[in-house]
Amino acid sequence: MAVVDTITPFLWFADCAEEAMEYYVSVFPDSSIDEIMRYSADLEVMGEQFQGMAGKVNAAWFTLAGRRFGCLDGGPYFTITEAVSFAIACADQAEIDHYWEKLSHVPESEQCGWCKDRFGVSWQVVPARMSELVRTPAQMQAMLGMEKIVIADLEAAG
Known part of the structure; x- marks a missing residue:
């Protein structure tokens, strides 16, 4: 092989x-x-x-x-769905804000750092250190209530 x-x-x-x-x-x-x-x-x-x-x-x-x-x-025979997304590991809140502003075009699809662009492609705009920001139940709960991820709010929930 x-x-x-x-x-x-x-x-x-x-x-x-x-x-x-x-x-x-x-x-x-x-x-x-x-x-x-x-x-x-x-x-x-x-x-x-x-x-x-x-x-x-x-x-x-x-x-x-x-x-x-x-x-x-390829025509309308197949469409892009949320079953596939692309994750952007952002260094800081400014980077999250930049990509969120550019990529999020479907407000009803926003949740937990996920957004959908104007072409139907789903993106996960998250901090590179996401795993350390959702270690506690309180942090996880805070994240679940977010649309765009706000690092300071996750840190405060810790």
């Missing part, structure tokens, strides 16, 4: 992959759009589900905070 060098998260968007990549690289440092392959104009040979996809992203690779991702525009 071959050794796997890397595992790359790959996101399926209905038709906004390029917009999502552009947004994400504006949010995270050390980020770039690395490669975009587009659907050609002669998609009729591929079937009806590809009608209207000419010029959209067939496959693309981008880097967020030094980590490689892939994505595509």
Whole structure:
């Protein structure tokens, strides 16, 4: 069996992959759009589900905070759900506030440091030292009542 060098998260968007990549690289440092392959104009040979996809992203690779991702525009057949999320281990409250402001676009999905962006992707915006901030029952209870994590409130509950 071959050794796997890397595992790359790959996101399926209905038709906004390029917009999502552009947004994400504006949010995270050390980020770039690395490669975009587009659907050609002669998609009729591929079937009806590809009608209207000419010029959209067939496959693309981008880097967020030094980590490689892939994505595509695949139509409405599959959607992103909360079953998969990306965790951001933040150094301090300022970093939590920054990412929360940029990524949280669905207020009803906010809970315990989880938020959902405008493309439907779920993020966990949490302190890097989260495990030490929820050691006591009081800290855990405080965290369960939060939407965005507030480090000072978790420390005070300790």
